[in-house]
Amino acid sequence: VRTLIYSLQGLVNRGQPRLYCLSVTGDAFWLDNLRKRGDIDGTEVVAQPLDLLARFRDSFQGVIITDPRLPASKNVATMLASVRNGLVASPRLAKQLGLPVLDDLRGRWKTSVDAYRWAFDTLWPQLNHHVLACAWPEHLALRDYLVANKVFIFWLSGPLDGARAYSDADAEVRLMEELFAKMPVNTPILSYCSAAKDVGIGEEAGVNLFAQFGHYLVGSIDSSNLTVHSGVQVPALRQAPAPPAPTLDEHKVYLSWLVSDGDNLPVLTLNNFPQLWADKRRGTFPIGWTMSPSAAMLIPDVVDYYYRTASPNDCFMGAVSGIGYTYPDEYGQRYAAPDRRKVFDEFLAQSARYLQRCDQKMLWVCGVTKPDLLSRFAEKI
Numbered sequence: 001v002r003t004l005i006y007s008l009q010g011l012v013n014r015g016q017p018r019l020y021c022l023s024v025t026g027d028a029f030w031l032d033n034l035r036k037r038g039d040i041d042g043t044e045v046v047a048q049p050l051d052l053l054a055r056f057r058d059s060f061q062g063v064i065i066t067d068p069r070l071p072a073s074k075n076v077a078t079m080l081a082s083v084r085n086g087l088v089a090s091p092r093l094a095k096q097l098g099l100p101v102l103d104d105l106r107g108r109w110k111t112s113v114d115a116y117r118w119a120f121d122t123l124w125p126q127l128n129h130h131v132l133a134c135a136w137p138e139h140l141a142l143r144d145y146l147v148a149n150k151v152f153i154f155w156l157s158g159p160l161d162g163a164r165a166y167s168d169a170d171a172e173v174r175l176m177e178e179l180f181a182k183m184p185v186n187t188p189i190l191s192y193c194s195a196a197k198d199v200g201i202g203e204e205a206g207v208n209l210f211a212q213f214g215h216y217l218v219g220s221i222d223s224s225n226l227t228v229h230s231g232v233q234v235p236a237l238r239q240a241p242a243p244p245a246p247t248l249d250e251h252k253v254y255l256s257w258l259v260s261d262g263d264n265l266p267v268l269t270l271n272n273f274p275q276l277w278a279d280k281r282r283g284t285f286p287i288g289w290t291m292s293p294s295a296a297m298l299i300p301d302v303v304d305y306y307y308r309t310a311s312p313n314d315c316f317m318g319a320v321s322g323i324g325y326t327y328p329d330e331y332g333q334r335y336a337a338p339d340r341r342k343v344f345d346e347f348l349a350q351s352a353r354y355l356q357r358c359d360q361k362m363l364w365v366c367g368v369t370k371p372d373l374l375s376r377f378a379e380k381i
Contacts (some may be wrong), residue, residue: 002140003074004063005049007081007088010147011059013227019052023141024224026270033305039232053087053097062100063089070166071137072112073105075153076119078143082150083126088143113171116154120179127152131188132179132215134206136195145226145298151190152179156206160198169201173209180213181334185343186350187214188294188324192221192264207325211367214332214343216324218294219264232301239359240312243286258288258364263319268295269302283311290319290364293354303358318363322351322381327367344373348380355381 002023009019020043022028034040046052064086067073077088086102094101109115133146133153146153154176162169193206200206207217220226246254259276261267268291276282295303307316321328332343355363363381368374 001049001093003066003088003090003143004093005052006140006143007078007086007147008052008056008060009144009225010082010227011085011087012056013144013231014148017228017231019056020225020228021141021144024222024270026274027224029274030225030229030269030302034228034232034301037232037301037304039301050097053099059085060087061085062102063087063094063097064102065089065091065094065104065106067106067108070105070109070112070115072115072155072166073108074137075135075155076115077103077105078146078153079119079123079127079150082147083123111166111168111171112155112157113168113175116172116175119152120175124152124179124182126150129183131190132183133190134193134200134217135191135221136200139191139195139222141222141224142191142220142226145223145230146190148227154179156193156201156209158194158198158200158202160196161200173201176209177213180210180215183213183215185214185332185335186216186323186346188218189215190218190220192219193217207367208327208330211326211328211330212333214335214347216322216326216347217263218292218298218324219266220298221264221266223265223269223298226298229299229301230297234296234300234304237296237303237307237358239307239316240310240314242315243312256288257286258290258317260290260364261319262290262295263292263325265292265295265299268306269299273306277306277309283313286313286315288315288317288362291316291358291360292319292325293323293351293358293360296354296358315362316358316360318351318355318358318360320364320366321368322347322363322365323354325366328365328373328377329368329370341376344376345380348376352381 012019064077064080066077128150133151157167157169194200332340
């Protein structure tokens with residue numbers, strides 16, 4: 001039911017945000033924040049989610065049935081739903097609803113890579129060529145945004161899920177290398193490349209692979225209601241004036257404290273930041289908060305909340321390693337040597353533009369050891 005409703009949300013909210021799902025911790029808080037900001041006039045709670053099908057019947061054409069034996073079919077069904085205005089449904093739910101069947105994926109493919117190859121060969125011309133998503137098939141809440149924006153969704157297996165009969169980790173990587181090479185450089189990849197220990201290719205290997213093709217990760221695993229949040233207009237983001245720096249004493253050791261992981265949207269909306277931000281000791285000493293510049297595009301109302309409620313002792317700085325999470329040492333390495341610098345400089349230009357939008361003057365850089373790359377950061381940003 002959740003999968004079906006998220007696909008409905010993506011279709012309904014394409015034109016105007018009208019549907020908001022209370023599905024993960026924090027959704028109610030951020031909905032209340034939208035109300036306090038004046039972005040919405042009011043809400044109506046629907047007790048039975050499936051009742052929404054009658055209300056928004058004009059928004060969809062029918063259902064896409066997934067194959068319970070092949071998890072990758074959920075990702076392919078989500079892509080099909082985005083281009084055919086359909087809803088993703090399990091066989092049992094599809095039978096219960098009795099809606100027109102646009103496609104039935106049961107038994108269509110034996111392996112994940114076959115399913116993704118079919119999607120690449122068949123659906124790619126109709127999909128968005130400026131964003132991708134590396135999403136475990138069981139991660140659901142982001143799917144409204146993926147449907148609304150017609151995003152190609154893939155998954156790269158790790159040691160544990162790669163042992164399944166339908167998995168072939170090497171073949172999956174080779175297929176995605178084809179797609180990464182077709183994409184424009186400096187394209188964001190949403191969601192996350194790990195679902196648990198040894199489930200998925202893993203953070204380091206995944207980010208490294210993306211970086212080599214000149215793409216970066218925007219951590220957004222199970223980020224909910226992005227079709228609502230991303231449409232909110234916020235005023236220019238401005239930080240409170242920082243307190244004066246202490247007078248340098250060469251006999252002292254100085255420490256700077258910062259909160260990491262702000263490159264992940266769920267950290268800002270769900271996990272670390274909301275709890276730490278509510279601590280009564282916040283504001284009593286200087287501390288840095290890392291925050292992805294991409295957050296200002298995808299959850300601008302959330303970012304605005306932090307900026308509006310910050311104390312002079314709260315400083316926002318860019319998260320690793322710019323507009324998105326990447327390793328600069330590896331960035332663009334799959335391109336010919338003369339093109340690598342151009343690819344990396346375009347990444348820096350994107351980062352500079354959105355760091356400025358967020359009034360962020362400091363950046364946490366990770367995965368860089370080459371002095372010339374650090375010099376490029378300094379020069380371009």
